[in-house]
Amino acid sequence: MRRVMIIDESRCVGCEACVLACKNENDVPAGMYRDWVTQEARGTFPELSLSIRSERCNHCQDAPCVTNCPTGASHYRGDGTVQINRALCTGCRACIAACPYGARFVHPDGYVDKCTLCAHRLDRGQGTACEEVCPTRAIAVGDADDPTSEVARRMRRASLYVLQPEAATRPNVAYVR
Amino acid sequence: MHRARGMNALTFSRRRFLGVGAGTMAAMAATQADSVFRGYGAHAGVHDPCTDGRVVRTVCELCFWKCGIQAHVLNNHVTKIQGSPLHPLSLGRLCPRGTGGGGLAHDPDRLVRPLVRVGPRGSERFEAVSWEVALGTIAEKLEVIRRRHGPEAVAMFNHGAGASWFKHLFRAWGTNNIAAPSFAQCRGPRDVAFDLTFGAEPGSPETLDIAASDCLVLIGSHLGENMHNTQVQEFADFVAKGGDLIVVDPRFSVAASKARTWLPIRPGTDTALLLAWIHVLITEGRYQREYIERYAQGFDELARHVAPFTPEWAAAETSLDPELIRSTARRMGAAAPAALVHPGRHATWYGADDTQRSRAIAILDALLGAWGHRGGIFVPAGMRLAPYPTPPYPSARPAADRRPDEAPFALEPIAQGLRRATLDSDPYPVKAWFVYGTNLIQSLPQKAETIRAIQSLDLLVAVDVIPAEIVGYADVVLPEASYLERYDDLIGLSWRRGAVALRQPALPPLGDSKPGWWIAKKLGERLGLGAYFPWRDIDDYLEERCRRSNLDLATLKRDGVIVGPERASTVEEGLALSFHTPSAKIELSSERLRERGFDALPVYRRPADPPAGFFRLLYGRAPAQTFGRTANNRQLGELTHGDRLWLNASAAARLGVRNGDRVRMVNQDGARSEPVAVKVTERIRADCVFLPHGWGHTARGLRYARGKGVDDGDMITRVDVDPVMGGTGMRGNFVSIQREG
Structure with a gap:
């Protein structure tokens, strides 16, 4: 099993329900975010385009945070996700410097925090909080190894892309347009 | 999101992306043979707040x-x-x-005690009192007003599902002066226009079959920034399946960014575009001929009426390409009857034009055969809800909101008309306002008039959850339990299948706040209206209503909703169409309008251009806000604030304004706004600016919202009233931009 999240940019309207659902689900402190939404407008009036993306930890398969973590706190869970063992985390921030996606922050309790892909929910057979709230069904989470899954269907689309491919992190979070 | 996340926002600006197609897939398909799960269990903590909740x-x-x-x-x-x-x-x-x-x-600024005013109105100075004292004070003053002026001297303003108890109370008291700004300040023109044309309103929620449509046209409706849940869900499905989306908006809205064609129209010229579309559909024979012949009347008059309105004519008015006007009309015609021009919702834009513009939309929908067809506007089913029996309401004088012959097609009392009657006592005095769930200081235009009317009252009561501006003017403040802390009346839904839903408490009321049903009953009993509130408590009320309606209350409490049986809601499902107009047909040309001296068919009137150096002020929604009622919500405050003024990049360059600069707006009447941060963007025309509505709170009690953004209402000093139904057109205001500091 390889858990992936494939986000359909064409569906997303940028409402940020995913951001709030995540904050409530995971009790993320005020002013800190495990996910966020970017809007990038390109062109000049009236020849314009807009891309809207819900972003988060990319759960990379070659994760610089894991490589650079001196204590082993940041680790591959074996299901496609990258997790942080808070008991091992010293809050040294090496992973924050290494992450190309700006996905990590120091929790006020002293450890580094980020998106867990709602592992606690996936383990119960639920979707992630952001996936389940999303009014436009832009977010899909599932097993990339299951060819009948919604994520596998999305991964077959020609518009599939990842953020910062030059970082060669092999993300498990990807986008379609 | 414009704030830093976590510790390192630096990567934010260099984030890039690249489509790599199959290569990405190959990269993603690699395995992680050597990965080991080291656990994040209880000691390592993946926080889960909901498991034992x-x-x-x-x-x-x-x-x-x-x-x-x-x-x-x-x-x-x-x-x-x-x-x-x-x-x-x-x-x-x-x-x-x-x-x-x-x-x-959980807003720490919640109202939690009944309050009686101790300073001047608007000073927000109160002392906390018991419910006995608060309700006693109100009852005493209402009795005095009734003796002097009659029961109709009380006006009630409301918004929201919880208002039902208070509408009941004041009908029982004997006044028809019950108004919601959601009519004359919002959806009124659209409701009147569709009622005149089809004999029915588009509904709330609008019964639009968006997901099944092949062509959707939005006239200023910014779905996605306007987050009406079901509609946005269907909108996303429509976009994902490749539906033909045509968006008309001076702003490159989120919806516009998803459109096959965006028409960045000159503000205020929508009726010209609509008439030209009708012209093309008729002259090229692309309308639903059989549908029109069978169900509509007035087609020949319509055809003659629109003959001059060619795309070339409309192009000069709208600044749009005539070929694009022609081709978009053809695309609608090709998709019909699974084509739909969204009726819109907030339609009080330009006053005189509003009902007529909405009529043009309705006529276009008729030509497309949208009403009653799959992919158009479906005909909803409701569910029978029997009332809890109470005595008949006493007869009362007609509402004071309108003078004879004023706004003859209004479907509901006009909120600003009650304000006017309060000021001039014509046709009779209005001496008390009872305000439930609507912040009249922001929800009515021309704030100074509202405050002047308030200062002339003998009594102002506000029932609210948070200390909005209107609360600061009240003589008595009644703190209501929030929607998560109370029962309300059964909520009926007219939709593809009818439904009944139950609002029920998840929490006990905060502090000394009380549910609306309790407040209305206790006040009613003090006013000698106990016979109208015969239920012991809310359980008794709900049980009896459910019993009479054949609904199981236990099921409602468990599921929150009971959904009715499948019913045909489109012709495709076997629905027989009928129209509740005087002619029992779709009235393309409206005899009812003609009889009252209005245009029987929509006539385009060119709006005034902004004076040199001014921009037309447009306003609208941001996804995380509802009016001003959500600005103090600290959870929503974690999201991107929609509190910036959108200004075209070229215009900004001319003015020397950079992104994030603070400016003041000064409108055509010299009204000057508080400073507001500018969003410099290509995503709007250079002849208008856009401000999300609901910011600029001044109430001291709203400690979180106060001072964030500015209120578009401060710049809306000019209001053009729709003579058909009394709506207040609010987009006829122009502002200049002055750099601050």
Whole structure:
């Protein structure tokens, strides 16, 4: 099993329900975010385009945070996700410097925090909080190894892309347009 | 999101992306043979606030859509709110406002004690009193007003599902002066226009079959920024299946960014575009001929009327390409009857033009055969809800909102008309306002008039959850339990299948706040109206109503909703169409309008251009806000604030204004705004600016919202009233931009 999240940019309207659902689900402190939404407008009036993306930890398969973590706190869970063992985390921030996606922050309790892909929910057979709230069904989470899954269907689309491919992190979070 | 996340926002600006197609897939398909799960168990902590919590299925009130929700409660705290999978409007999903509803229930600025004013009106100086004293004070003053002026001297303003108890109370008291700004300040023109044309309103929620449509046209409706849950869900499905989306908007809205064609129209010229579209459909024979012959009347008159309105004519008015006007009309015609021009919702734009513009939309929908067809406007089913028996209401004088012959097609009393009657006592005095759930200081245009009317009252009562501006003017403030802390009346839904939903408490009322049903009953009893409130308590009321309606209250309490049987809602499903107009047909040309001296067919009137150096002020929605009612919600405050003024990049360069600069607006009447940060963007025309509505709070009690953004209402000093139905057109205001400091 390889858990992936494939986000359909064409569906997303940028409402940020995913951001709030995540904050409530995971009790993320005020002013800190495990996910966020970017809007990038390109062109000049009236020849314009807009891309809207819900972003988060990319759960990379070659994760610089894991490589650079001196204590082993940041680790591959074996299901496609990258997790942080808070008991091992010293809050040294090496992973924050290494992450190309700006996905990590120091929790006020002293450890580094980020998106867990709602592992606690996936383990119960639920979707992630952001996936389940999303009014436009832009977010899909599932097993990339299951060819009948919604994520596998999305991964077959020609518009599939990842953020910062030059970082060669092999993300498990990807986008379609 | 414009704030830094976590510690390192630096990567934010260098984030890039690249489509790599199959290569990405190959990269993603690699395995992780050597990975080991080292656990994040209880000691390492993946926080999960919901596992041992209680879940209550109830109804949202962060806007008027009334989605079913699931509130998770842990230790007397709403930890999270999800869309109810059982409710047909949420289908398990939810918008950001509903998701952040806990931020209302747990707002530290909540009203928690009844208050009586001790300073001058507007001073926000109160002393806390008991409910006995508060209700006694109100009853005493109302009796004096009734003796001197009659019961009609009391006006009631309201918004939201919880208002039903107070509408009942004041009908029983004997006044027809019951108004909601949601009519004459919002959807009124659209409702009147569709009622005149089809004999029915588009409904709330609008019964639009968007997901099944092949062509959707939005006239200023910014779905996606306007987060009406079900509609946005269907909109996303429509976009994903490759539906033909045509968006008319001076702003490159989120919806426009998803469109096959965006028409960046000159503001105020929509009727010209609509007439030209009608012209093309008729002259090229692309309308639904059989449907029109069978169901409509007035087609020949319409055809003659639109003969001059060619795309070339409209191009000069709208600044749009005539070939694009022609081709978009053809695309609508090709998709018909699975084609739909969205009726819109907030339609009080330009006053005189508004009902007529909405009529043009309705006529276009008729030509496309949208009404009653799959992919168009479906005909909803409701569910029978029997009332709890109470005595008949006493007869009362007609509402004071309109003088004879004024706004003859208004479907509801006009809120600003009650304000006017309060000021001039014509046709009779209005001496008390009872305000439930609407912040009249922001929800009525021409704030100074509202305050002047308030200062002339003998009594102002506000029932609210948070200390909005209107509360600061009240003589008596009654703190209501939030929507997560109370029962309300049964909530009926007219939709593809009818439904009845129950609002029920997930939390006990905060402090000394009380549910609306209790407040209305206690006040009614003090006013000698106890016979109108015969129920012992809310359980008695709900049980009796459910029994009479053949609904099981236990099921409602468990599921939050009961959905009715399948019913045909389109012709394709076997529905027989009927139209409740005087002619029993779709009235393309309206005899009813003609009889009252109005244009029987929509006539385009060119709007005034902005004076040199001015921009037309447009306003609208941001996804995480509902009017001003959500600005103090600290959870929603974690999201991107829609509190910036959108200004075209070239115009900004001319003015020397950079992104994030603070400016003041000064309007055509010299009204000057507080400073506001500018969003410099290519995404708007250079002849207008755009401001999300609902900011600029001044109430000291709103400690979080106060001072954030500015209120578009401060710049809306000019109002053009729609003579057909009394709507207040608010987009005829122009502002200049002055750099601050």
